[in-house]
Amino acid sequence: MSSTDPTPQSDSHLLGAADIRELAAAFGVKPTKQRGQNFVIDGNTVRRIVRAGGVTAEDSVVEVGPGLGSLTLALLEVAAHVTAVEIDPLLARHLPTTVASRMPEKAKDFDLVLSDAMEVTELPGPAPTALVANLPYNVAVPVLLHMLQTFPSIERTLVMVQSEVADRLAAKPGNKVYGVPSVKANWYAEVKRAGAIGRNVFWPAPNVDSGLVSLIRRDPPKTAASRAEVFAVVDAAFAQRRKTLRAALAGWAGSPAAAEEALHAAGIDHKLRGEMLTVEQFAAIAEHKPEAAR
Known part of the structure; x- marks a missing residue:
């Protein structure tokens, strides 16, 4: 090996399948479907997620649902600071110990917030520049939108979600799965699929496939209407x-005729369906809501 070759990273501090099961048994952790708990047991997978998220040594990363710490440790390998938001008190109590024992030199760069991510409005440490998370599948979209809205400093996001949800988030107008998540995510960011994750890298293995979604922050559409x-x-x-x-849109506008009038003013054919419109077109419609319906 020449002096210019990168030093291979050791996997000794990352969590493998045996480590995950050992920690779960020691802590009395029993994964629950209610909280969408499926722990990643493969070091290559968590490092792949960190790379796909474009995490750098300058980043302050927020992670939602760290669980036993698989992804947390991989993030701490690269990022300047990691703040994990965990709703489960049992998991939250033990995660700082896991970080301190496996990566003692990075313990000072780690913060933990015990909270429902939907209720988080501020975070300790530097303002987050990236969101990287294996999101609980049952609340993935609302948590993602809440974090993007609450923390405008987040420039890049990489989330692992149920494959079907990934498809919806990244769908473009005209796609059969294009819908509310697609449009709302696109208000904040350029969204694209960033890969697929197999079921065998989780414990317990989920009944669905997983997908990675990349979101790069952009300015929202220029509009007189509010978000x-x-x-x-x-x-x-x-x-x-x-x-x-x-x-x-009849209910929103007050009547079918009023909806047609608003659509005409926005330059949109009233015979179209919502699945054909961009977020910019929805913004144009919002600007022309009839005064009587405001």
Whole structure:
């Protein structure tokens, strides 16, 4: 090996399958479906997630649902600082000890917040520049949107979610799975699929495949309407996704005729369905909500 070759990283501090089971038994942890707990047991997978997230030595990363610490340790290999948000008191109590015992030199760069991620409004340490997480599948979309809205300093996001959810998040207008998650995620970021993850890297193994989704922060559409006003149009348009926009937005606008008028003012064919519109077009509709319906 020449002096210019990178030093191989040791896996000794990462958590493998035996380590995960040993820690779970020692802590009395029993993974629950209610909290979507499926722990990653493969070091190559967590390092792949860190790479896909573009994490650098300058990043302050927030991780949601760290569990026993598989991804946390891989993030600490690279990032300047990691803050983990964990809802389970048992897991939260033991994670700092795991970090301190396996990566003592990085313990000072780690913070833990015991909280429901949907209720987090501030974090210790430097402002987060990246969100990297194996999100609980049952709350993945609302948690993702909450974090993006609450922490505008997050520039890059890489989340592992159920494969179908990954498809929805990354879908483009006209795709059959394009819907509310697609539009709302695109308000904050450029979204794309970043790979697939097999079931065998988890314990317990989930009944569904997983997918990686990359989100790169961008400015929201330029519009006079607020985010809440735009999202209200999105929700209305997809609440009855088989209906034309004229019919689907009737309640939002006050009547089918008023919806048609708003759509015409926004330059959008009232016969289209919501699945054909970009986030910019939804923003244009929001700007033309009839005064009587405000």
